[in-house]
Amino acid sequence: MNRYTVAVLVRNQFGVLNRVTSMFRRRQFNISALTVSETETSELSRITVVFSGEEASKQQLVNQLYKLPDVCSIKEFNDTNSISCELLLIKMKNELDSREEIKSAADAFGAVTVDYSKDCMTFRLTDSSARIDDFINLMRDYTILEICRTGSVSLEKGSTTIRQIVNL
Amino acid sequence: MLLSGADILVKTLIEQGCDTVFGYPGGQILDVYDSLYTHQDKIQHILTAHEQGAAHAADGYSRSTGRVGVVISTSGPGATNLVTGIATAHLDSVPMVAICGNVPTTQIGTDSFQEIDITGITLPITKHNYFVGSVEDLADTVREAFMLAVSGRPGPVLIDIPKDVQVAKCEYLPKPPVERMLPIAAKEKRIREAAEIINEARRPYIYFGGGIVSADAQAEMLALAEAIDAPIGCSLMGLSAIPTSHKRFLGMQGMHGHYASSRAMQKADTVIALGVRFNDRATGNRHKFAPGARIVHIDVDGSELCKNVTAYCGLRGDLKPTLKQLLPLINKQSRPEWWAKIETLRKEEKESIDNREGMTPRNVLLAINNRLSENTPVCTDVGQHQMWTAQAIEFSRPRRFLSSGGLGTMGFGLGAAIGASYGTGERSVLVTGDGSFGMNLNELATAVRYNVPIAIVIMNNGVLGMVRQWQTLFFDKHYSSSVLDRSTDFPALARAFGADGETVTTLEALENALDKAFSTNGPYVIDCRIDKDELVLPMLPPGGSMDDIIVKAGV
Numbered sequence: 001m002n003r004y005t006v007a008v009l010v011r012n013q014f015g016v017l018n019r020v021t022s023m024f025r026r027r028q029f030n031i032s033a034l035t036v037s038e039t040e041t042s043e044l045s046r047i048t049v050v051f052s053g054e055e056a057s058k059q060q061l062v063n064q065l066y067k068l069p070d071v072c073s074i075k076e077f078n079d080t081n082s083i084s085c086e087l088l089l090i091k092m093k094n095e096l097d098s099r100e101e102i103k104s105a106a107d108a109f110g111a112v113t114v115d116y117s118k119d120c121m122t123f124r125l126t127d128s129s130a131r132i133d134d135f136i137n138l139m140r141d142y143t144i145l146e147i148c149r150t151g152s153v154s155l156e157k158g159s160t161t162i163r164q165i166v167n168l
Numbered sequence: 169m170l171l172s173g174a175d176i177l178v179k180t181l182i183e184q185g186c187d188t189v190f191g192y193p194g195g196q197i198l199d200v201y202d203s204l205y206t207h208q209d210k211i212q213h214i215l216t217a218h219e220q221g222a223a224h225a226a227d228g229y230s231r232s233t234g235r236v237g238v239v240i241s242t243s244g245p246g247a248t249n250l251v252t253g254i255a256t257a258h259l260d261s262v263p264m265v266a267i268c269g270n271v272p273t274t275q276i277g278t279d280s281f282q283e284i285d286i287t288g289i290t291l292p293i294t295k296h297n298y299f300v301g302s303v304e305d306l307a308d309t310v311r312e313a314f315m316l317a318v319s320g321r322p323g324p325v326l327i328d329i330p331k332d333v334q335v336a337k338c339e340y341l342p343k344p345p346v347e348r349m350l351p352i353a354a355k356e357k358r359i360r361e362a363a364e365i366i367n368e369a370r371r372p373y374i375y376f377g378g379g380i381v382s383a384d385a386q387a388e389m390l391a392l393a394e395a396i397d398a399p400i401g402c403s404l405m406g407l408s409a410i411p412t413s414h415k416r417f418l419g420m421q422g423m424h425g426h427y428a429s430s431r432a433m434q435k436a437d438t439v440i441a442l443g444v445r446f447n448d449r450a451t452g453n454r455h456k457f458a459p460g461a462r463i464v465h466i467d468v469d470g471s472e473l474c475k476n477v478t479a480y481c482g483l484r485g486d487l488k489p490t491l492k493q494l495l496p497l498i499n500k501q502s503r504p505e506w507w508a509k510i511e512t513l514r515k516e517e518k519e520s521i522d523n524r525e526g527m528t529p530r531n532v533l534l535a536i537n538n539r540l541s542e543n544t545p546v547c548t549d550v551g552q553h554q555m556w557t558a559q560a561i562e563f564s565r566p567r568r569f570l571s572s573g574g575l576g577t578m579g580f581g582l583g584a585a586i587g588a589s590y591g592t593g594e595r596s597v598l599v600t601g602d603g604s605f606g607m608n609l610n611e612l613a614t615a616v617r618y619n620v621p622i623a624i625v626i627m628n629n630g631v632l633g634m635v636r637q638w639q640t641l642f643f644d645k646h647y648s649s650s651v652l653d654r655s656t657d658f659p660a661l662a663r664a665f666g667a668d669g670e671t672v673t674t675l676e677a678l679e680n681a682l683d684k685a686f687s688t689n690g691p692y693v694i695d696c697r698i699d700k701d702e703l704v705l706p707m708l709p710p711g712g713s714m715d716d717i718i719v720k721a722g723v
Contacts, residue, residue: 015287015299022291056474063471069296069316 379443
């Protein structure tokens with residue numbers, strides 16, 4: 001099993017996310033993370049999907065996605081050709097004996113305190129998927145109240161863009 | 169010109185060259201039917217007995233002509249009744265446009281009476297589908313649907329039109345019929361690679377499917393076969409693309425294919441696959457499929473390359489321009505040794521051919537075969553009769569064998585035969601089984617009402633023959649739910665619908681019945697009794713390879 005990050009540039013129409021994710025379901029891929037947003041052009045949306053699977057099935061999936069009339073372009077990303085990041089919000093229980101340790105860990109990771117009360121503290125961290133995993137693992141030693149984490153957003157390094165593949 | 173959505177829809181259909189639609193009215197499509205009424209001098213509507221029959225009829229119309237078949241239904245159950253028909257067209261890449269009414273936009277999502285999310289339901293079985301939210305988008309949506317249906321790899325497209333969009337008015341400007349997206353050849357580099365492999369071949373074999381018919385690339389394929397002196401075989405969907413009598417043609421291969429065709433493919437060192445998708449019914453065990461061969465695969469749909477069988481060289485491109493560019497790069501060859509082998513295989517096939525006398529399936533089909541003109545569309549349902557028909561009938565023109573290959577839809581045949589008759593202006597032949605015919609026989613009412621000439625031959629063995637065959641061979645003769653034990657009197661049934669028919673038990677009686685069937689103005693039903701233990705042979709057991717082929721019963 002390999003882990004893949006694929007960005008799909010689509011026509012910004014209702015139902016388009018369903019068309020794309022339905023293709024994953026039909027080929028029995030489980031989506032690990034998903035982000036969708038409008039792009040620099042309002043007619044186009046960008047869907048970034050992270051999933052695991054075999055190379056041949058992944059290629060078949062990409063080939064099938066290309067057949068959807070709403071799909072304009074597809075880009076596959078890996079660690080060397082792209083920059084990716086995720087966003088994490090994590091709510092920790094605020095207790096006297098762990099407070100300082102949690103705060104120094106958050107400082108070390110560059111997490112920002114976005115909410116603070118007598119009972120809890122909430123941090124925001126924007127980083128690579130792996131770094132966010134590390135931070136969450138570290139927090140497991142204390143009491144995690146709630147986690148919310150986005151999918152990956154990815155862009156290719158250098159001046160090439162996803163739109164240049166199709167000359168949009 | 170300020171027109172209602174319903175009028176815009178009908179005018180756009182006419183503008184796109186559509187003169188025949190099949191369908192069934194209902195509450196949320198009434199405006200469209202009102203417009204069909206006022207435009208009946210330009211577009212005829214064929215009312216079927218059931219929306220499924222209408223979908224199969226539109227499919228049969230399209231398969232027999234290559235034009236877009238159009239089916240219209242109301243919302244809810246009308247729309248869901250289309251589903252099997254749309255899926256059938258999808259699996260066999262048939263260009264079709266399905267139009268459904270829906271509840272007004274203000275009621276969408278409230279579970280209104282006869283509301284269904286048909287765009288959601290048909291997502292995986294259409295090339296694309298549309299929910300038309302405003303009347304301004306309607307005409308261009310219909311045009312885009314026609315364009316998508318026929319472009320690249322053809323397929324069905326659905327348009328869902330809410331009631332208020334049919335009523336709302338806007339400007340309509342007629343436009344010329346849409347063109348198919350420009351057929352694009354494969355990349356030049358790939359074509360050169362393919363030419364190199366083909367030029368190195370010693371025992372080439374051309375294997376084609378429905379893609380050759382869609383691309384109308386028969387001439388280019390035959391030119392290639394001539395240049396490299398190769399035999400030709402096809403999948404079920406390829407049948408009738410080239411004349412059965414063609415000297416290079418070995419017939420259909422696959423699970424119930426011709427012995428020579430399947431064997432030759434197995435012995436080939438290079439398989440040139442054109443517009444086929446290596447379905448499991450065609451290949452058997454894919455790991456043992458054509459083991460010594462390098463496969464050159466050309467298909468307009470890039471996702472078919474390396475999906476089922478790994479191609480040595482895969483080319484994504486429209487078959488016609490790709491083959492045209494390939495041909496000048498091919499060295500002319502003559503292969504007497506390869507053909508000596510093939511002639512041996514043909515001889516072996518002849519020896520194992522079923523030449524028993526009496527009411528054998530093959531003799532029934534040969535009797536039908538003698539009656540066919542080169543233009544007669546031959547339609548089937550699904551099961552043993554379908555395979556016997558594929559094996560025995562001799563075709564002379566493309567688009568004259570209509571069968572549900574991919575989805576294997578029992579009940580496809582009668583609707584398709586009606587559509588094919590409208591498409592070609594010819595009498596259709598429907599070969600069916602008592603099981604399949606039972607599924608959609610209500611369309612007899614349609615054939616009678618519109619006087620559609622169809623010679624219907626029910627190969628009646630009282631059982632679900634193909635299920636029984638599998639149970640005989642692989643389930644210790646446990647005939648679980650495959651014995652029909654019905655008392656249906658088919659000739660009486662035909663009469664009840666206003667047609668006529670007869671039961672035959674001998675070949676002489678069959679000949680007389682066929683005389684009537686081929687001269688009646690409308691449908692004629694022949695209830696042709698055959699033995700329940702007839703097998704379709706040869707047979708490649710499921711998951712087996714060519715080495716496991718069953719040629720004769722009990723062997």
